[in-house]
Amino acid sequence: MKELIDKLMAQGLSEQQAYKAVEIVKDFAKEKFPIFGGAIDKLFDKYGPKDDVQDDYLD
Template identity: 50%
Template sequence: MNELITGLTEKAGITAEQAHKAIDHIKDYVKEKFPMMAGAVDNLFASAPSSAVTATDAVLDPTAPTATGSAMDKISDIIPGETGQKVEDLVKEAAHKAEDVFDSLKDKVSGLFGGDKK
């Protein structure tokens, strides 16, 4: 989760507190829309207990790098079947949408204060 927070703060130019709030909102939204996945969503966005990433830890930090990519690409390996693939696709789509929203917000806020829009 810390890597996700760091990525959001760097790419979106927001504070860690804002990134935490955004992630919490996304978690709540996904849990509301898919209540049967609430436990999995909580596990996906929980902080990893150690710096070593194992297959089990991949669920705890979906952005942690693994030997062959990020854990977000491995969700369907941990949650079997079609459900796992749906969760993986949902998490990836949510991450992309959040990044787009933050980029847009950053441009708007920057424009309010006379900043350089990128």
């Protein structure tokens, strides 16, 4: 997820905007493919901001 956030930021988005964009994509995917909602949540939760914030404190 950090790589995607970094790419969005390189395109001119702030960190908050990048995370919001990813959240919008996640919600869109869940709407379009509700059968995969649980899998999408697990994927985004696993690589979401919570993990990235913890990683920042460890560096």
